Amino acid sequence: MIPARYGSKRFPGKPLALLKGKPVIQWVYEAASKSRYLERIIVATEDVRIMRAVWNFGGEAMLTSKKLESGTDRVAEVSKRMVADIIVNIQGDEPLISPKTIDSVIGPLQRDKRLLMATAATPLKKESAEDSPNIVKVVIDKFENALYFSRSSIPFYRNDSGGGVLLQHCGLYAYRKDFLLKFAKWKQTSLEVAESLEQLRALEHGIRIRVVLVSQRSIGVDTKEDLERVKKLL
Numbered sequence: 001m002i003p004a005r006y007g008s009k010r011f012p013g014k015p016l017a018l019l020k021g022k023p024v025i026q027w028v029y030e031a032a033s034k035s036r037y038l039e040r041i042i043v044a045t046e047d048v049r050i051m052r053a054v055w056n057f058g059g060e061a062m063l064t065s066k067k068l069e070s071g072t073d074r075v076a077e078v079s080k081r082m083v084a085d086i087i088v089n090i091q092g093d094e095p096l097i098s099p100k101t102i103d104s105v106i107g108p109l110q111r112d113k114r115l116l117m118a119t120a121a122t123p124l125k126k127e128s129a130e131d132s133p134n135i136v137k138v139v140i141d142k143f144e145n146a147l148y149f150s151r152s153s154i155p156f157y158r159n160d161s162g163g164g165v166l167l168q169h170c171g172l173y174a175y176r177k178d179f180l181l182k183f184a185k186w187k188q189t190s191l192e193v194a195e196s197l198e199q200l201r202a203l204e205h206g207i208r209i210r211v212v213l214v215s216q217r218s219i220g221v222d223t224k225e226d227l228e229r230v231k232k233l234l
Contacts, residue, residue, distance in 0.1 A: 001069030001078055002028055004092030005229045006047035011223050015050050015092050016064040020234055022057075024221055025050060027095030034099035038104045044074040045092075072173075072198055076184035077176055086110075087180050095230055097172070098216035105174045108210045116179040117145065117202055118210040119146070120170040122217050134222070136169040137196060138211060146209040149197050152188060167211075170218060173199070179207075 004015040004025050011017070015025040025043060029226050043054045043061040046068065050186050054061035062081075064074045065175065070105045075089045090097060099121055121138050124130065130137075133151040142146055149169055157164060175183070189204040191197075202209055221227050 001075040002043045002090045002092045003074040004045045024095050026057045031097045035102045044078040087177050091171045093221045094218045101214045104212045116176050118174045120212045120214050121167040124166040124168040138169040140211045225226045
């Protein structure tokens, strides 16, 4: 499931912004179609323009309510109509997403039937990005489960000799369908509101989130400057 919203405050219409002649949402869709595990790919959107664009390149899209507050809510709404065990939430503004990363996040749920949710992270290499609130950091335990997500730099290395690698969270999730529908009904939690990170809602309810470490780094297109960065990389 690829949630895509037209009404972004920082970059309205970004799913339809062109990259080498193709809209951003098409790059995401085509990357997802290369996954070994996904059986069906659907764009969940509140806007007819995005739905038509997806139809034009041969993809599948469904309209959702305009009242929904998040991409996860859109994914959950469409998932109600699906027969599926695992639902994967792929951000609609990441044209460089790797199909290997998608498969890596699905893997833990296939192997462990008790696991309800998984995501991905990659080493954060640029020191200048450590303090950016736009880059979400995550710390994990010895079993690669998330301990906490934050827009701040975590963990804080008090001594220079601590020398660890910060992990940047990748905004990609796989859920058991039944859990996703339940999660979407839970009220926002205090930490979720404080950090503006909805995955904290799961942690505050005691849910394990498996974090898969990947090497492929994606770039979210949140601004026109981001779009230009992706154009250069392509």
